[in-house]
Amino acid sequence: MALRTLASKKTLFLSPGFPLRRCVAADPVLLKTRGLVTFSLPDLPYDYGELEPAISGEIMKLQHQKHHQTYISNYNKALEQLDEAMSKGDASKVVGLQGAIKFNGGGHVNHSIFWKNLAPTSKGGGEPPHAALGWAIDTDFGSLETLVKKINAEGAALQGSGWVWLALDKEMKKLRVETTANQDPLVTKGLHLIPLLGIDVWEHAYYLQYKNVKPDYLNNIWKVINWKYASEIYAKEIA
C-alpha cells in the first residue's frame, strides 16, 4: 500500500548515519487517511552534522527525529480526535482539544520553519541578507548588528520555553521582533504577522552542547542562519 511504502522509505532515510540529501518539499508530505489530512516528518535539506560547530549533529538529530516527530504524531492524534468530536457535535470536547492542537500543531509548524531557517555555511548559512530584506532591516532597526543584538536579548530573557521571531507585520509593512511561549506559533501574536526567521530557545535546542549558557547558543546560531529563505518570504509577502 502506498502508505506503507512511504513510511518505510522515510525510515530508511532517517536511519542513523545515512545522509539526508533529499530536496525539501515545498509543503510537508500529506498522507490522506479517511479524508482527514494528517502530517509526516519533512526531510532536512542538509545532514545532521552539517551545522557544526554552531549546532551539534546530536542535537539536530534528536530535535528532528524525536521532538519534531513526537509533535507530528500527537498532532495527528489530536486531529483525529477533533474530527470525531466535530462529527459528533461534541462542543466541549472540540474546545478541550484546542490546547493539544495549539501545542503539537504549533510544534510542527514552528520546527518546519526552523529547518528552513538554517543552512550549512557551505550552502549560504550566515551570509547576511541583501536587497529588499537587507534594506528593511536597516530601516527598521538601524543595522543588522542591532537586530541580532535585539533578537539575542529577547531570546536570552525569555523565561521557560519558547521561540524568538523576526516577523513581518503585513499591515504596517514593518519588521518586528516577537517572542512566543512554548510552541505557540507566531500567528498567536497577530494574524498579520509573517514569520521570516524563528529561533528555538527551548532548552532541548541547545542544552547538550551549550548547557545553561543560552547566550552562547544565540551568538553562534547566526553562523548558520539561512537569510536567503527569509529574503524569499519577505519579497513574496511584501509584493
Added chain:
Amino acid sequence: MGFPLALPSSRQTPTLTSHGLHSSSIYAPKLVLQKRRLCWSQRSFKVMAYYGLTTPPYELDALEPYMSKKTLEVHWGKHHREYVEGLNKHLANSPILYGYTLEELVKATYNNGNPLPEFNNAAQVWNHDFFWESMQPDGGKMPWGGLLEQIEKDFGAYNKFRDEFVESAISIFGSGWVWLVLKPEEKKLSILRTSNAVCPLVWRDIPIISLDMWEHAYYLDYKDNREKYANTFMNHLVSWHAATARIVRAQAFVNLGEPKVPVA
C-alpha cells in the same frame, strides 16, 4: 562563593528575622540582614535583603546513576545559583521587599496572579530548594504510615497515584513542575502541574513533593525520554522521608487551623 554573613548549611538552626525568632523547619528561612555603609557619612546606610544558595542534603554524585553528578553540577551549580544571584540583584533595588522569608517573598511577589519582576527568581530559588529536598539517595520505593493511608484514601491505591503523577509529569506543555500537594480546605492530597516558575504556595496549597520537568532537569541524562525520567524519579529518587516530615508539619495547619498568635 562567599557571603558577608554565612549561615551554617544545617536547616535546623533558628534564624532571627525582623519578626522575631522563627522556629526551625525543614525549609528554614535564609534571610540575612546586611547593613552596609555607602559612604563615609555616619548617617547613611543601606539595608537590603539577601538570600543564600542552599546545598542539596547529599553529595552531588549521591543520586547516581539515576541523576548524574554532571546534571547536579549544572542544575544546582549553574541554574539554581543564577536564580539566587538574580534574586539578590533584583532585591538590591527593591527595599520594599525587605524582611520576608523566602516563602513569604514568593507569595508576595506573585501578587495574586500579576507577578512582580522578582517573582520568577524568588519562586525558582524556592522551587529548587524544595526539589533537592524532595529527593534522596536510595529513594523511591513506597511511602508508609499516615502518608500512605492518605494517598490510598485520596487516590484509591498507591499505584494509581504513582501512574497519575507520572502521567501529569509527561503531559506538561513546555517548562514546568509537577507537585503532590495537600489542599488545606478540602483536606485532600492532589496532583498539580505548574508552568515555568509558578508553585502551589501561591494558592496556599501545601507542597509535599515536586518533580522538575524543565528540560534542563533531565536532558543530559535522559534526552527526550521524559517518561523514563519521571518513572525513575518515582522508583529511585523521591524521598518519602521528606514527604512524611512535610505532611506531619502540614497536619498542624490543616487539622488544627492556622495558629493564632497575638499581633506583634
